[in-house]
Amino acid sequence: MTTTLPGSAARPRPRRVSLVTVRSQIFLLLLTLAFLAPVAWALLSAFKPANRIISDPLSFDPTSATLDNFTRMFADVPIGQGFLNTAVVLVFKGAITLFFAPLAAYGFAKYTFPLKNMLFGTVLITLMLPTIVLIIPLLLQMKELGWVNTYQALILPGAVDAFAVFWMRQVIAAVPDELLDAARVDGCREFALFRRVVLPVIKPALAGLAVLTVMNIYNDFVWPVVVASSERMATLQVVLSTLAQNITGNRIGADYATITGELLAAASVALVPLLVIFVALQRHFINGILAGSVKG
Template sequence: MTSPSVTIRRRLPSVVTQVFLVVLALAFLAPVAWAVISAFKPAAQIINDPLGFDPSSATLDNFTRMFADVPIVRGFVNTAIVLALKGSLTLFFAPLAAYGFAKYDFRFKGLLFGTVLITLMLPTIVLIIPLLLEMKELGWVNTYQALVLPGAVDAFAIFWMRQVIAAVPNELLDAARVDGCTEFGIFWRIVLPVIRPALAGLAVLTVMNIYNDFVWPVVIASSDRMATLQVVLSSLAQNITGNRIGADYATVTGELLAAASIALVPLLLIFIVLQKHFINGILAGSVKG
């Protein structure tokens, strides 16, 4: 029979780990919770009593003023369009390219895949000027094409999907070929259902990357008509003070917190809905192929 002291020593590392994770989670969530709660406080109270909150004084004034001063709806619409188009391209062509690298042998395969991996090492800032000049020559500045096409099929997505697809048994694909399935049919009917968890994880990461992308949209979409949500948020304080003469610091802060709280909702909902698939997808992506 195991003595109590031995049991305690065995459980202690697990308890310490759980306590550490709880403290770490609280440290990450505390600023977010403060921002959301403060968005419902009167503007003056945010400055005068930043850590306090009286539920009886809760108000939606920050939200109503923010919607009146800032074109955040247009930012949401543009971001949704870019998400739908760019996300669809990524989730279709990245696994398709990865399937070719994982399951086919062809000349210069290693060289091509190495070239794809090398692009992971290039910082975004290095590519901005060449891409901007290319978009200008095509007449795509301030268009959805410029927001969607560059980076639609990124190297990380191809690399990750290749690692996952490489683990799919070749016997499964050969059996489909014997049954008369076409090569694209094998990819569509056999491979995609098998890698669905990893594909869901890629979908979450893709949505987060596109939703939070700022550098490229602020360069290529300089007009208010094409500004994405992150570009709108970056110029939010300027829009508030420009649309309202005499707007003070408290007013700007309240509306900033209101806008940030609203921008948080879509990502939060997506992660909650796809949380299980996201975790399974991350684990699937760690399989060595």
């Protein structure tokens, strides 16, 4: 039997960290460094003199940092127009996705109607189709409508994403039916029921969907490069893909080092907004992923 001396408090036993936990943390740290190393190299190299990027790519001297790559890049490349087009598509296409996908998912999750399972199965089948298979039919439709090189062609196709409908359906299916029935008894109409009862419950998953939607639209390249061939309608990713051609076209005799420096500067400028958005909303993104993992 152990006794405790008067006036002395029992000391808590220190927690022992298992060897498996330490190994897991070391592995995750190394994996994080492996993913971040190329990003850090690109960001730091964008501030190096162009000739140093080629001659000494792995070193960085803060005293020699310069903004020349950025200055030349903004003068040679219409990256501002690319940002503007991407912002327009992001706002309108993102709004359509976040409005209609949960509505469609609510219908599939909480209502019974003829051919419901067949329609939902059709939505799931579209997830298996490669994007390249749909390019030609969609392009022909845009041509018939006269929408080639317009914002309509960049925004409307794929605005209501099948994955978004599926994910929201899984989340909404977990909302208790008793909660909805109680709201109906209180006289709540169907759309008001969705807006006042369902949306507050699925807000974490909706925030996660918003982050995924922003990332997908911001990084989309295949469809914009096909349907927006003019420089006036090019999105940011299309501008980046033709960046080397724009530099050599606007700067006669531009060498490889100059092109590389401007490419890194443009990539850094394009990376920063997405990085800021993800860091600011990462908590909502993680909560949304966890909310979307429930089984409906």
